[in-house]
Amino acid sequence: AQSVTQLDSQVPVFEEAPVELRCNYSSSVSVYLFWYVQYPNQGLQLLLKYLSGSTLVKGINGFEAEFNKSQTSFHLRKPSVHISDTAEYFCAVSVYNQGGKLIFGQGTELSVKP
Amino acid sequence: NAGVTQTPKFQVLKTGQSMTLQCAQDMNHNSMYWYRQDPGMGLRLIYYSASEGTTDKGEVPNGYNVSRLNKREFSLRLESAAPSQTSVYFCASSILSANTGELFFGEGSRLTVL
Numbered sequence: 001a002q003s004v005t006q007l008d009s010q011v012p013v014f015e016e017a018p019v020e021l022r023c024n025y026s027s028s029v030s031v032y033l034f035w036y037v038q039y040p041n042q043g044l045q046l047l048l049k050y051l052s053g054s055t056l057v058k059g060i061n062g063f064e065a066e067f068n069k070s071q072t073s074f075h076l077r078k079p080s081v082h083i084s085d086t087a088e089y090f091c092a093v094s095v096y097n098q099g100g101k102l103i104f105g106q107g108t109e110l111s112v113k114p
Numbered sequence: 115n116a117g118v119t120q121t122p123k124f125q126v127l128k129t130g131q132s133m134t135l136q137c138a139q140d141m142n143h144n145s146m147y148w149y150r151q152d153p154g155m156g157l158r159l160i161y162y163s164a165s166e167g168t169t170d171k172g173e174v175p176n177g178y179n180v181s182r183l184n185k186r187e188f189s190l191r192l193e194s195a196a197p198s199q200t201s202v203y204f205c206a207s208s209i210l211s212a213n214t215g216e217l218f219f220g221e222g223s224r225l226t227v228l
Contacts, residue, residue, distance in 0.1 A: 009154065034216070043118075043204060043219035044157075090156060100145045100164070100208045101172065102217055104156040 002027040006105035021076040023091030031093040033074040038088045120220035127195045135190040137205030145208045146188035150201040195227045
């Protein structure tokens with residue numbers, strides 16, 4: 001079975017500062033990895049995904065994530081955050097040929113302060 | 115573009131009442147999913163339908179039933195609501211054949227059981 005752990009439930013940061021949201025996963029088979037963002041009172045939308053190839057993945061809104069197989073991590077980073085990045089961020093995994101199901105982490109609330 | 119549409123957006127029930135959450139997608143996706151979101155627990159899969167005519171249990175199926183009415187529609191039914199089912203419910207869809215696990219989400223249905 002797969003599991004996802006997001007190491008921080010809340011991350012407060014000042015505007016224009018860098019941020020890293022941490023995600024570790026557990027799986028005995030190869031996985032696909034995702035980060036989703038949820039703005040207040042909305043559904044989730046995809047930020048970025050790792051399927052194969054380059055371990056550094058770039059997504060929308062200036063976010064990027066690095067897949068580290070040896071550490072089973074997929075941390076999300078942004079060099080300079082904006083107020084509009086305030087949202088909840090979810091890390092998720094899926095396994096090939098398992099119905100496309102996503103297993104989500106608990107979520108990290110990113111709060112960007114002026 | 116409508117994407118994934120859920121109804122109703124808000125509902126208040128009394129313990130023991132029944133209701134059905136409706137979900138429809140217009141992207142010609144094969145797979146559809148129902149998740150529930152609770153604070154500090156991320157999103158947990160209730161049921162999914164990999165393709166029209168099939169449904170399978172997810173992590174937390176107890177107290178729920180589903181119907182894949184056709185390729186577009188996937189409904190979630192609570193036969194006898196309990197306070198523990200107070201949650202935000204999200205429907206999602208994906209192109210299973212691509213096996214990339216990218217899900218497209220509706221805006222959610224907030225259910226309160228008194």
